[in-house]
Amino acid sequence: MVYTANKKHNFRASFQNGFRFPALFEALSFVNNGNVRRVGGLSYINEGLGYLENSYTLTSVNTFNAKVNADVTAGGVTASQAAVTNKALLQVTNLSPTRPERINSFEIGYKAVLLNNSFVIDWDAYLNQYDGFLGQVEVSVPTTGKVGSDESAVDMLAVNISMQEPYRVLTNAKNTYKNFGSSVGITWNAFKKFSFAGNLNYNNIKTNKDADIFITAFNTPKWMTNISVANREVVRNLGFSVSWKWQDTFLWESTLATGQVPSFSSFDAQVNYRIPAAKATIKVGGTNIFNSRYIQYAAGPTIGGIYYLTISLEGLLGK
Numbered sequence: 001m002v003y004t005a006n007k008k009h010n011f012r013a014s015f016q017n018g019f020r021f022p023a024l025f026e027a028l029s030f031v032n033n034g035n036v037r038r039v040g041g042l043s044y045i046n047e048g049l050g051y052l053e054n055s056y057t058l059t060s061v062n063t064f065n066a067k068v069n070a071d072v073t074a075g076g077v078t079a080s081q082a083a084v085t086n087k088a089l090l091q092v093t094n095l096s097p098t099r100p101e102r103i104n105s106f107e108i109g110y111k112a113v114l115l116n117n118s119f120v121i122d123w124d125a126y127l128n129q130y131d132g133f134l135g136q137v138e139v140s141v142p143t144t145g146k147v148g149s150d151e152s153a154v155d156m157l158a159v160n161i162s163m164q165e166p167y168r169v170l171t172n173a174k175n176t177y178k179n180f181g182s183s184v185g186i187t188w189n190a191f192k193k194f195s196f197a198g199n200l201n202y203n204n205i206k207t208n209k210d211a212d213i214f215i216t217a218f219n220t221p222k223w224m225t226n227i228s229v230a231n232r233e234v235v236r237n238l239g240f241s242v243s244w245k246w247q248d249t250f251l252w253e254s255t256l257a258t259g260q261v262p263s264f265s266s267f268d269a270q271v272n273y274r275i276p277a278a279k280a281t282i283k284v285g286g287t288n289i290f291n292s293r294y295i296q297y298a299a300g301p302t303i304g305g306i307y308y309l310t311i312s313l314e315g316l317l318g319k
Helices: 024-028 058-074 079-085 150-155 158-163
Strands: 002-005 009-020 030-032 037-039 101-114 119-131 134-142 164-172 176-189 194-205 223-235 238-247 250-253 258-261 264-275 280-287 306-313
Touching (some): 058 079, 079 150
Antiparallel strands (some): 002 009, 134 164, 176 194, 223 238, 264 280
C-alpha cells in the first residue's frame, strides 16, 4: 500500500508471508565428515539412527563431562557413579522432522524528493517473524541405552567416546524468532555536479526467554553506515568518487567457529579520466585504499586493500 502526498511525499506499508523449504542437503544429507556425520532432518533419514528422538545436545554433553571430572577429582566417586548423579545435566534434543521455515514480514517506509528534485530521503523499518527457523545442532546418540537412563549417561562419558554416535542435524528451531531493523538513506545532488550520499542501517534479533538447542547464527552487525562524495566531472573530463564505510562489532556464530568480529572502517576511492578523441575512459581506484586489515567472520582471513586500473573503450563496433 502506497500513499503519495503533494506529489513529493510517499508513504508505504507492506505485509509479506513466505516459506522456505529445506534444500536437498538440509533434508536428505547423510555425509560422513570424519568424527561427525551430517544428516538431514527428515524422518526417513533418521530411521534406525535415533538422532531425532534419542540424543543429547553436544553442548550439554560437554557441560556434563566437566561436572563429572570435577566430582571425580574431588574424590570419593567413580566416573560411572558421577555420571549417574549428574545425568540431569544432559539435555534431550527431542527433535521433530524437518518442515518448511515460515516468515511473516511487516515493513513501513517513507520517501521524499525535495529541493527541485535534488534531495532524496528514503526511510524504512521492518519486522520479520520466523517460525521453524532452519539451523544446525550437534547431538550425541547413546548406543547402550535410551536417553534419560543411567546407561545412556555412562555412554556420554568422555572416556566412552566409542559408545556415542555424533551427528550434526539440520533441523527447525523450536522458538519463534523476531528480527527487526531500520535504515535511512540520503542523496543530495548539489552544486557543480557534486553528489553527496549516506545511509545508516540498524538490524537486531530479539532474544527469546528460553534458549533454543542450536545457535541462531544471526551474524549481522547492529549498525552499519556509508558516506560518499562524488563528482562525475570536477574539471573537464576528470571525475572522482570517495566513500567511507563503517561496521559495528558483532557476534559471529557457526559450527566452524564462534567469536566477536571487531568493528572496522575503510575508504574506497576512484578517479576517472575521459579521453574523448580516443573514446576511452581510464579509471584508477581501490577498495580499502589505506589497507586497514579486518575480518568479516570468526576464523576468517584478514582482508586488505584491493587496487585496480581499467581502460574502457567505446564505439569500437560503430560505423
